[in-house]
Amino acid sequence: MANSKLWLREQVQLAFHLYCQIPFGKIDSRNKEIIELAKVIGRTSSAVAMKMLNIASLDPAITITGRVGLGNASALDREVWADFHEDWERLAVESQLLRQQLYKEIPTVFEDENCSLNTEDFTGEARQAITTQRIKQQFFRRAVLSGYRGRCCMSGLSESRLLIASHIVPWSLDKSNRLNPSNGLCLSAIHDRAFDKGLITLNDDFTIIISEQIKKRNDPFMDAIFLSLDGKKIECPDRFTPDVAMLDWHRNNLFLDNRQ
Incomplete structure (x- = not known):
């Protein structure tokens, strides 16, 4: 994606997709995942981190605690936020496939040991269905676990x-x-x-x-x-x-x- 002053919808979408999956306290320009995303969308890691903090200003769970992000969410940020909340499945899968296209690498949706499965013995159609299912499962798992800082919300277990x-x-x-x-x-x-x-x-x-x-x-x-x-x-x-x-x-x- 070419760099420009204005953010493109796809760039904001990928920033929100990542925002959901890393702990709020790790939204920082030095974060490895933020650096990698910045490279493929033609932005600086500082710009991506700032965009994610702008997105955070739309999250009631953030603002109710007194944290306000950066408070400069754009109309496009609000639009992407609303679109995800309207159709989480479509946007999560679409964003992951866009990431894979930009990274030009083998899909990484099986890296989580809790979501692993060998698809070599399946037909192309079945393999795609399984891959899509794993994308969904991994997104939900990462979003939930990172939101709770990797700890059971009842017992405090962190394994x-x-x-x-x-x-x-x-x-x-x-x-x-x-x-x-x-x-x-x-x-x-x-x-x-x-x-x-x-x-x-x-x-x-x-x-x-x-x-x-x-x-x-x-x-x-x-x-x-x-x-x-x-x-x-x-x-x-x-x-x-x-x-x-x-x-x-x-x-x-x-x-x-x-x-x-």
Whole structure:
């Protein structure tokens, strides 16, 4: 992409795509991923970092804490922000494919060990479908885990191999929000499973609710893992605060205490 004074839509789109996937505290001109993106879109790394901080000024999860980014978001920045929120799947896949075209390298969507799969034995059409699926999964995982600073929002666990980008409303039930980071929580594998099975949920103020089914078991292991969390607030993300309407759906449709 040729350099010019005005940002092109594709450049802003790729800046937003990266903004979603690296921790807010690592938006810096010295960040390796920012440097690489700057090279392929014909911008300086400082300009890309500044653009990402301008985008941050549109994020309520950032501004509610008193952080304001740079506060110079353009009309195009706002347009790209709105477009992603309107169709996360299309923009995430489109942006990743554009990145791969610009980088002129083998797709890197299988680098995450949690999203790895050998596609050599599949037909071209099947391989493309699997690749697209992995692009989606990797985007959601990176967006959620980086937003929560790579820590389980309930237990504080920071071992990435044991962390899950957990959907609040399941992947299969809400296509429009499959890749929406506000439909995600960073959870340890055991807390993800408990959340998925309705043994734990969250209030609108992000306090943890433990099911009576856990409390009545009198299981030392379960008590140690879950009971100490009852009534405590999760560690909220730097970006993309959990959607309270989705939390309400989880409480009313999956939480076991409300299904009896």
